Amino acid sequence: MTFFSVHHVSVQRTKLAAAAALLALSALNATAAIVPSGVALAAKQELVRNNGSEVETLDPALVETVVAANVSRDLFESLTATDSDGKVVPGVAEKWEQKDSTTWIFHLRKNARWSNGDPVTANDFVYGCQRFVDPKTASSYANVFGPFLLNGADIVAGKKPASALGVRAIDANTIEVKTDGLVPFLPELMSNPNLGPVHRATVEKFGKDWTKPGNLVSNGAFQLKDWQVNSKLVLTKNSNYWDKTNVQLTQVTYLPVEDENTDVKLFQSGENDMTYQLPTGTYAKYSQQFPKDIRNSLILGTRYYSFNNRDPLLKDVRVRKALSMVIDRDLLAQRVTADGQTPLYGLLPKGVSGAEVSNYEWSTWPMAKRVEEAKKLLEQAGVKPGTKLSFAMNTSDYNKKMAIFVASEWKTKLGLTMDIESMEFKVLLKKRHGGDYQIARNGWVADYNDATTFLTLVQCKSEQNDSFSCNPKADALIKEAAATTDLAKRTQLQTQAAKIVMDDYPMLPLLQYGLPRLVKSYVGGYSLKNPMDHYGSKDLYIVKH
């Protein structure tokens, strides 16, 4: 249950919400590693984890990728934080309440400090957030998170100055956040380092070099000790962190190893305690070889194929439906990818808040029936067996395997042949964003835990809509949901919108992302219930081994 999935609300929901917030808060005292009783800790609390690639930046305003976000969360703590299960917990703010539908008040704790001893004040947050949306900073996530805050969208577009942002310091320890419309997941949103504090004096003193080791001032559980690009990034415990007594690790080393095989080899030889992912097709083998180290959890991510809804062959919804119906997603999940991913029959992955997941009704039919129905649809649409489809993907073993499977499904069941074109990643992006394809491989991971992060994929004018599909009714419902102040209604509207859109078959959903990895059994605190794949090092510890 996520923090704000309050379904049954009364008219005086603001009071209830505030009460619920305080209640939930009092149940959680510490936010860092909670070591279960009876577990003996190792003397050396040092962790080496692979991050999958070199971070693009350590400047929290410019963080774009999961890779950089991981390190950023260790270095910087925002108003709120998330625990190892992905639930929102207090960060620098020890409590908060929602004054009205668009106003939130956050109360900062008095003992929060930067790594150089300076106290963390409300102004640090105002500076950080304004800097984040400022066009001069040119953060590419400014228009993802920014629009949720009052005037955020206008500031990013250059229409208003950064000082107009709805983040204001009431006093040194109180912050008022005004949102643009109802944002029930605002506390979770504010846990992102992009919307966190930045030490102004450091940035002004060092300019572009403020993130280098020796210059960087952080307020999170860790501080930056060493950073060798493409080699390693070393963090040490921040002795000025307010919750430092609960932080067990004294050192965290992030590796930027991209080659998955190398990653696993480092794990095997003991140089690495946590891999980033696993090489394609090795899940079964490594589960057997390292039964105590294999971990797998479903996250809020989807693998799907984009249909170009403008393509002459795919214009007809019957064709798209037929193509979607015949894919045996169970076989895909169990035999082909075989790494814990689950079948996906809709836009939304399981576990997302703000809407209910719905599957196609034919997902429960026996395959023979589905194929029969699909063949009928193709006939009606005038598509004969032998027709060629073209599929674009970026080169990767995983994509290749999935594509081979899908191609063989369409060949054996519908008699259609699929031309697989693999290409370099940026070339694929250009084709997809530009609509220069017929069917393309795609994937999406949630930026925050709410259905809107997925709905943006299918909205009419959305930039993330690579299918060029448009359902005005669904769009209207989504707009209505964004404007309503009733949480239950919002959920209902969004659920409906998702369902309507999916009946248009704008895309071909295939699997929900799972993240299998190898984590040494002596690493504690790794929860399998983390939907956003945010594993802060402050929650991890080394068990005696």
Added chain:
Amino acid sequence: MKSASLAPMLEKAVAGRSPWQDARARFLRNKAAVVSLILLVLITLACIVGPWLLPNEFDSTDWNATSVAPTLANWHLFGTDDTGRDLLVRCLIGGRVSLMIGALATLTSVTLGIVWGAIAGFVGGRIDNAMMRIVDMMYAIPYLLIAILMVTLLGREFYLVVITITIFSWMDMARVVRGQTLSIRLKEYVEAARAIGVPTRRIIARHVVPNLLGIVAIYTTVTVPAVILTESVLSFLGLGVQEPMTSWGVLIQDGVGVMESSPWILLFPAALLSITLYCINFVGDGLRDALDPKDR
């Protein structure tokens, strides 16, 4: 010894032996080279004819028989890969691609390299300088960009793969040939030939080229594996073989990841590639020995 016994010998016309016949005889005496040549021919034949004779298709997936170890059942003599496709047929089909591209791309890049290097080395002076500076420059250009551009602008045709590979592979041979030519040009017999007025063309044909053949033969055999592997890198970028078509390089790449759990997926294509390369090496050595004008 009576002189009469010599007469029959003298009466028989003495058939002259051309240097090429000499070379062939010498080559045939080199056992390693001959065995290697036979092996190469066998492998090539298997790649061409095999897929027609074998019952399995190279692109028929079988999700119930993925990563099966080699077995006699279903003619899966090399086992199956991770999508259930028969590995033996895929190795042979892949061999067609690798051998063909290997041969063509090596031919073009070696030819370009020899011509470039020989001219530079023989003419010398400013032209040599300019030509070699161009070689220096070619080393610096990132091949990734060129490959992506080629795919985008010109498509994925087969001959484009050959051209792209050639673009990156000719420089080494050019430098090697130029170095050799430089030293040959200054040898006494070349100086003598020039002194008596032999035209440059004949000097090149008679003196320079024969002395280059040795190093060219050796370095060509070094170029072949590089070319075959470059092809697999290019197919990653979309230039070259695309699924379900494959090549040895691609098969080997796929096999490395599952080396410990399904070793046959790596073993068979790697073995085929390395046997082929070893054979080419021995044939190259044999050719060098055979063509060396001084090797008696």
Added chain:
Amino acid sequence: MWSYTLRRVLLTLPTLLIVVTVCYLLLHATPGGPFDGERKVSAEVLANLQAKYHLGEPLWKQYLFYLDGLLHGDLGASFRYADWSVNDLVLRALPVSLTIGGVSMLLAIVIGVALGVVAALRRNSIADYTLMLVSNAGNAFPSFVLGPVLILVFAILLKWLPAGGWNDFQLRYMALPIALLAMINVATVGRVTRASLIEVLNTNYIRTARAKGLPMRTVVLRHALKPTLIPVVSVIGPLAISSITAAVVTESVFSLPGIGKLIVNGAANRDYTLVLGLVVLVTVVAVLLNLLVDLAYAWLDPKIRY
């Protein structure tokens, strides 16, 4: 000789200019830009990014801007690694590649020449075939197979060495990558040496030396070695260049922060400034190494004069 060297060094500048211009055009002609991501950026953000990095201006203006920086020794800021300047990145990656590539090259030369000489002297014997079989292994097996095999044997099974990573020039971490590159280079050096020595041993003046009754060792070392090395040195040039600047597979398999990976990733990310900076570096390396090879010719063959 010195004026020749000086002339060659000076020639580096126009060479650099041409290469940089060609690569600059290539980079901008390649589809996809540095800010193309899975998540499409909005038009406003794209405008902001382009303003920040001067990408909105006409190409020739950007080009001149870049050249201006280049003349002042400033290679620009990286797009992909936003916190670092290209100078930083290049200067950090260079020593790694130089060490791994350089040491492996030296090893390959010493071992390769030795193997080739012995094989040539014992031509067509079991020793010859065995030596060639062993040395050619580096040529017959792709590096992305040999590398993981080395790791499997030495890091996983025997646990003698780490499986990868870079620890500030610590020998344990450099051993396997150097071994891999050396293996690959030994194959070529060995074969060329062998072929070359066989050829040289058949020349008239060597025959004369042997006829004079000189011991084989003197013949080889004093008379045959230098001419033998001419094609070997020709081959070493390109091998050294690629070992230092294009050892992508080695760097990926062993996770080393070297130039090869940086170039490939830079091109894949369309990190214009980083790629151009590396192109400058590779050009300088190629020019220098080829110059060294050409000077070596003069030393090995007294008739070659510049």
